[in-house]
Amino acid sequence: MNRKFISGFLTAVFCLVFVFSVAAQTNVPSREDIKAKRAELNIQIKNERDAAKKRIETAREEAKNAVETRRAELKNKISKLRDEKKKQIATRLDEQMARLNARWTDHFNNVLDRLSEIIGKIELRADKAQAMGKDVSAVRTAIQNAKTAIESARVAVEAQAKKTYIATFTSEDKLGVAFKTVREQLHKDLFGLRDGAMKSAREAVKNALQALKSVPRVDEEPKATTTPSQ
């Protein structure tokens, strides 16, 4: 009886060893590799996102401290205006311009976060294509270019976040001109950023996607029995 159990046990162990080795040679490493890559990219993007957000917050804080005296001067000048309505409008405009710059730099930063995620997807799809033996060298170059463009745009957004828009005027009759000048500067800066670094980043991501699309049958998933060739 005892021998019967020993032989049964040994047979079971041999069977399990066989199953383990077969399982290890099938799709598991391939799927695991892709999963691991996705997890790695998620962490990378999250870290980039958090770091960019932090940099912008620091830039804003620094800018706020740097112009504290000028802002206090402006508030003081506004408070001395005789026209009560103009006083209210000038106060509101000063707040609105600061808020507008903050809102748009936040928006641009969010756009760059989204573009980073899309580049992550392109990278993952390129990995899958490479695992199926396809040539993705052009895609890799385009991905790298897009990452550089996104990083440049992040620097530009950070520089924009540092900017402050404070009107300076000497007399009440020059109040309108002073605020219009600041408004024009804000307009020029926001459009410069949007049409420059931001559009370049988007274009670079688009180019990476085009490069990916030019890989034949790129949307095919790696087959279950395929082991990725590194």
Added chain:
Amino acid sequence: METLNKTWILILIAVVVLALVWVAWQYGFFNQLVTKEEALISDNDTTVEIDNDLNAVDIGNPDEDLKQLDADLNQL
């Protein structure tokens, strides 16, 4: 003798259970049970889906916001 048989049966069950756990782990079954952190990159990574994602990215136009300032500016 009977105790010895029971011991072998328990060892056999333990080995089988361990094997099942190992196989389930290899296939990522447990990952589905664990609450994951927000996944930034989803499984939807075909070129069509990436294309849709990219088309949905709107860089925006600050013009509308800036125009809102003009109403106040004209009153100064």
